[in-house]
Amino acid sequence: MVIPIKIGISTCLLGENVRYNGGNSRDRFITDTLGQYFQWVPVCPEVECGMGIPRETLRLVGSSENPRLVTSKTGVDHTDRMLGWAREKLTVLDGEDLCGFIFKSKSPSSGMERVKVYHPNGGSVNKGIGVFARTFMDHFPRIPVEEEGRLHDPVLRENFIENIFALKRWRESLMNGKKLGNLVDFHTRHKFLFLAHSEKHYRMMGKLVAEGKSFPLDNLYNQYELLMMDALRLRPTVKKNGNVLLHMVGYFKNQLTKDEKEELVLTIDQYRNEYVPLIVPLTLIKHYVRKYDQPYLKQQSYLNPHPIELKLRNHV
Numbered sequence: 001m002v003i004p005i006k007i008g009i010s011t012c013l014l015g016e017n018v019r020y021n022g023g024n025s026r027d028r029f030i031t032d033t034l035g036q037y038f039q040w041v042p043v044c045p046e047v048e049c050g051m052g053i054p055r056e057t058l059r060l061v062g063s064s065e066n067p068r069l070v071t072s073k074t075g076v077d078h079t080d081r082m083l084g085w086a087r088e089k090l091t092v093l094d095g096e097d098l099c100g101f102i103f104k105s106k107s108p109s110s111g112m113e114r115v116k117v118y119h120p121n122g123g124s125v126n127k128g129i130g131v132f133a134r135t136f137m138d139h140f141p142r143i144p145v146e147e148e149g150r151l152h153d154p155v156l157r158e159n160f161i162e163n164i165f166a167l168k169r170w171r172e173s174l175m176n177g178k179k180l181g182n183l184v185d186f187h188t189r190h191k192f193l194f195l196a197h198s199e200k201h202y203r204m205m206g207k208l209v210a211e212g213k214s215f216p217l218d219n220l221y222n223q224y225e226l227l228m229m230d231a232l233r234l235r236p237t238v239k240k241n242g243n244v245l246l247h248m249v250g251y252f253k254n255q256l257t258k259d260e261k262e263e264l265v266l267t268i269d270q271y272r273n274e275y276v277p278l279i280v281p282l283t284l285i286k287h288y289v290r291k292y293d294q295p296y297l298k299q300q301s302y303l304n305p306h307p308i309e310l311k312l313r314n315h316v
């Protein structure tokens with residue numbers, strides 16, 4: 001059974017005319033590219049909490065940590081209305097099994113960071129979080145979140161999408177039941193992926209799995225998931241990926257010819273010097289994994305973390 005990857009999203013990003021002026025903020029990368037892989041769960045906090053279309057614009061007013069949601073001209077405070085609706089909405093979203101959320105940037109309801117907050121006596125700072133976005137992130141601290149604008153940055157895009165697919169594989173593994181053997185298998189298959197994010201977390205997760213028999217399974221799985229999502233939030237860098245690639249070369253010690261090994265190490269060096277993108281050494285490694293049927297590497301999710309059609313590793 002293919003389980004859809006459900007992603008929550010600010011409705012206006014899908015091209016729905018729900019903005020204050022009756023327009024939308026359609027993002028073509030989201031609708032045309034990501035839309036082929038994800039099942040959207042649209043959320044428009046302002047419309048769903050009962051404000052009409054068109055409507056007066058809103059702004060955050062007060063302190064950056066705990067601002068009020070207020071109409072820009074007439075000064076009507078909609079904070080309690082929004083929070084009351086959000087609490088109910090979150091219980092609905094609890095049942096959706098979301099693997100991520102894409103927020104509309106800068107919105108006083110949906111913005112994930114750097115939303116303008118106005119001081120009552122003048123001036124503003126870009127330090128706020130939209131009222132719904134904050135409630136969502138507090139309720140689902142382990143779900144990967146991003147904004148549409150940041151998804152145009154190749155590194156942030158790669159990391160967000162990689163996290164979504166990792167969380168999906170984790171959920172699929174949970175469907176096979178919480179068993180120590182399943183956890184060992186998951187951890188083994190994700191070794192290089194986790195190492196590319198954080199060696200420290202990978203080691204902590206490994207220690208946890210090794211001591212797994214001493215914990216109740218629910219507790220073990222919960223601790224592991226927490227560490228995993230913390231690890232995935234730390235972005236891979238050229239240095240970290242370079243170390244992972246060199247580590248992989250070690251698995252071909254007895255198989256690669258001298259020429260093949262030299263070529264592979266040279267290609268990894270070219271990546272480490274940022275002359276070629278990650279996809280280049282990875283393609284060569286995948287070729288050798290196939291050619292020599294390398295049993296340990298061929299199960300590594302690092303080599304196939306998301307559909308190649310997304311072309312993510314061409315830019316990092």
Ligand code: SF4
Pocket residue numbers: 010011012013018019020043044045046047104107109110
């Ligand atoms: S930014 Fe959020 S509240 Fe505003 S129109 Fe888009 S989905 Fe609705």
